[in-house]
Amino acid sequence: xxxxDDIRVSDQAEPQHEEHIHKDVLEGNDAAGEPKARVESWHPxxxxxxxxxxxxxxxxxxxxxxxxxxKVHDPEIPVNIYELGLIYAIDLYDDGRVHVDMTLTAPxxxxxxxxxxxxxxEVERVPGVTSADVDVVWDPPWDMSRMSDEARLALNMF
Numbered sequence: 753x754x755x756x757d758d759i760r761v762s763d764q765a766e767p768q769h770e771e772h773i774h775k776d777v778l779e780g781n782d783a784a785g786e787p788k789a790r791v792e793s794w795h796p797x798x799x800x801x802x803x804x805x806x807x808x809x810x811x812x813x814x815x816x817x818x819x820x821x822x823k824v825h826d827p828e829i830p831v832n833i834y835e836l837g838l839i840y841a842i843d844l845y846d847d848g849r850v851h852v853d854m855t856l857t858a859p860x861x862x863x864x865x866x867x868x869x870x871x872x873x874e875v876e877r878v879p880g881v882t883s884a885d886v887d888v889v890w891d892p893p894w895d896m897s898r899m900s901d902e903a904r905l906a907l908n909m910f
Contacts, residue, residue: 812844812880820874821852826863831906833867837898840889848882850875855894864888 821842822834829836833854841853852871856864868886875884896909904910 811846812848812850812878814842814844816878817842817844817850817875817881820878821871823874824867824870826857826861826867828862829857829907831899831903833871835900835903835906837900837903838867838894848880850878850881850884852884852886853889854886855889857894859890 818834818839821839822832824833825831826833826836826838833839836857838854838856839852840855841851843851845851852875854868854871856867861867868888872884872886875881875886896904899907899909
């Protein structure tokens with residue numbers, strides 16, 4: 753479920769509960785209302801946000817997570833999903849949790865069921881990762897402009 757799904761769900765809740773859910777989503781609180789201890793958040797546009805919480809020793813390396821994700825390939829395209837631009841956000845938490853927002857090339861992608869599972873499995877193999885969750889998001893929709901130059905070269909799309 754994406755953040756937008758969380759907010760849509762909150763629209764159906766009771767008024768005082770709706771405010772609580774919406775506030776938690778916006779402020780990054782967990783289900784109990786406690787602040788999540790996010791170490792770093794990565795987005796493909798180059799935006800990196802770091803929390804004021806100092807990372808604990810053994811915090812998960814962003815590079816290691818990206819390297820793990822790059823091991824996952826769409827079976828129909830000979831390029832890894834990271835280079836295809838399917839990864840929209842990576843959130844690293846100081847307790848070893850990792851959250852990934854990804855998309856697919858199309859809603860009817862034949863690999864829709866297996867790619868998120870493969871991403872989760874690869875990320876969970878990274879040393880220091882205690883758990884990983886992957887959300888498939890559709891906004892913004894994927895297009896070829898999100899591909900890296902390496903992916904374009906591999907697919908002869910220059």
